Amino acid sequence: MTSKPARDAGGAPVDKPRVVIVDDHHLFRSGVRAELGEELVVVGDAGSVEQAVAVIGEKRPDVVLLDVHMPDGGGVEVIARVCEECPEVRFLALSVSDAAEDVIAVIRAGARGYVTKTISGAELAEAVRQVAGGDAVFSPRLAGFVLDAFAQGAGASDAGAQEHLADDRDLDQLTPREREVLRHIARGYMYKEVAQTLGISVKTVEAHVSAVLRKLQLSSRHELSRWAVQRRLVSLDGP
């Protein structure tokens, strides 16, 4: 995972990324194939974790469109098993599920972004291109989840903070700038618009988002998989 940024620098944005679609719904796979066929090269698809690992290993696509929910382990399992063999493959999570814990789990496993299945074909193609180019794709919803996760972590874990070393703290908090960028994404701004509003370059916005993604994947203190459950409890009993 940490070797990716170096690779990204070399890898210019790809015009027609090669894509594998992993989803246990046949209808959905053929739907995406039809929608993306124009703009991307769909080199294969898979309906189960086993198939996915085999197809990805054989085709070595640029991007895997990955369903979060599948029988026998889901997206997390696919990422875990593929990452060992082909670390250069990038994943974009795709789901109808808005349950925060599922989404955060896939991101932490290594997916470079998350979009909902209701996304339009053009937007999906653009998201795939971004992921192929090494960027992170944050939908407004994912940005909201992340803000929520880090807010909860900061507010509720003073006791936990003492157990951790100081250099871990950087991973456990968002900088004000990162927070500001995420908030704009959650408000529905495109990267370009965020850049305009905040008076920074698009590259800087992308760098902030990638940094957030890295924190999300490396941070240990939040124990983010448990956070989602807590979040519901807190919002229920909270002030």
Place this chain on the structure above:
Amino acid sequence: MGVEVLVVRVMTVMAATVGGLGVAAYAMAWALIPATPDSTRSGRRPGAWRQAPLIVLTVAALFAGIHLAGSHVGEGLWPLVLGVCGMALLWRPAVAESDALDGGRPTLREYLNRPARVGAPRLIAGGLFVAFGSAALLHAVGVQHSLGKAIWAVAIIGLVVGLVVGPWVVRLGSSLSFERAARIREQERAEVAAHLHDSVLQTLALIQKRAGDPREVAGLARRQERELRSWLLKRPGEPEQDSAAVALERAAAEVEELHGVPIEVVTVGDAPLSGGLEAVVQAAREAMTNAAKFAGSERVDLYAEVEDDRVEVFVRDRGVGFDLEAIPADRRGVRDSIIARMERHHGRATVKSRPGEGTEVELVMERSDA
């Protein structure tokens, strides 16, 4: 029971001095008639109500002892009374407080099916009563000299019967619990089926009918998706208390339904709905309505951040936009429903819009109620 408990007890004590059968009758009644919620709610401690019969029975047992020692009147009767009292103690399942709290009086059947958790003191007392009663009865009938043989005979017969019937009883027990589990599963399945029938199948039928109108179909599908999602995420036993996030989601769903423009709702943090938050939700709803109605945008984004001391809501569209200064004075939507409403609650609303570049409404309010 309808009759004052105390009256019953007094009558029973009187009857006990006459016969002793009264004690037996009372004990059996105590064992088999469940305590009604009324009797526990009448202010007396449940513990006291359950201890009382024990005391009565002990007194009765003392009387019985005196009787046995002194006279030979009704020799067979007192041991019987003792035995019955002991039985009553053993049979009466411990009525847990939770049972009383359930409200509603259990039927006799449910009552007998209840797992019999007998408290240790009562178990010992009941056992002693029964043993003492049986011994006394045997003594009275005059067979105690052959008691040893009889006990052996009973023990052996008991063992044999136990060996023969035991496995069957165990199997019966396990099949009963299996059946219960199956019944619970069946109930849950039926509930899910009923819900799917009322929601998803109805929507699918509607979609088939309106297949010619893509906008309508998309709206139906989205509404159903929302509904199903909230049903799936709902935790059982969750109080139906409204929170700011829930209220915003609902407002968005309503606006979406009315105007057919998808609204993407993202919330961070949450809080119970208060007067101020209610106003924010109303203002946000108005902003969403404007965006859906006039902007001609593909979709509307709503982002809400509820913190302990402050709430912020952004409603953004990518539609035609407008010039705020150019709104005629008689168009009151933005000024009254959004800006004035927020100001009444010590908040503020900012509208950023330029023709051709969409609109963003920002609502901010400090939370004094937190």
